[in-house]
Amino acid sequence: MAATLSLDKMTDPSIFNILLAWPFLNILVFCYQILSFIGLPYALGFSIIMLTIIIRLVLYPLTAQQLKASKKMQDVGPKLSRLKERHKGDSKTLQQETMKLYKEHGINPASGCLPILVQIPIIWGLYNVLSTIVKLKPNEIVEQINKIVYFDQLRLTSSWDTTFFGLPLGKTPSDLLSSVGLLIILIPLITGLLQFVQSKMLFPSQKGPKTSGKKESDFAQIFQTQTTYIFPIMIGFLSYTFPLGLSLYWNTFTVFGIIQQYKMQGPQAIQNLKDILKR
């Protein structure tokens, strides 16, 4: 998450803007117009939430298959490690047996990495758009946004309210610490916690026999376990220095991911979380 767009750049017809910034911005303004039409207060904040949900829903089919397959794969994990133990050194038989096992359990790992990789520029583009617009100054909002909207109906007539429940979306928790007080720390805490919940759901603590793999994959395994803790802390710290509007985006994004996991794993997911809390 490196450079953000500077203000005059947002209206530039660069390839990045045309493909990855303006479409999102138009959906955002569309959401904003609907929400402010029905008279919802803090329409901008809610538009950010709505935009994130829309994007996640559109991307959902790309991940759904993956989630289903990986859930089933987790279930046959113990059987797979037994197979690996039995056919150590005979990779050909192992592969055949693995495929057989998958077939038996109806696992069709049919998605693949391309649908996942496609999502990266989209998430990054969304991040860029949001970090730019929450930082717009009131006098720039109407002028800049109206240059980018596709349809006349979307044009803004007045500047929008840049606060969300009294908190300015363009300010970071570290900016607000002196004026709002310690309570603002809750935002990075919640952001980190949600991320932790999702990571834990993704990579529950390993049970049963460990698979004996190569040294490197062991290291990757260890790193993966550690990341479950490191990554949420990192995200928490980042959100302390990021505009609130971005935390809103990020948390909506994560909550959607958690719901996705929950739908895949069912009640088991809650049980896993309880087990962690008990420890």
Place this chain on the structure above:
Amino acid sequence: MRSGSILFISIYQIFFSTLLKNILGVSSFCRNTSLSCSEYTKKSILKYGFFKGSYLGIKRVIGCNPFIR
């Protein structure tokens, strides 16, 4: 070039792939469970050299989607 690209892929495998999984909420990327695309690319670069190896790797990533069997 060869060892540089191998190092690059290894770093990706250990760090970025894990971070991406955490961000996107997916626990595994691969449909071919015996060999991931990055591991495949690594092996091809070692076997065929940087250019042909990368080409094979890219070809595989693009082919790795639900529309192509």
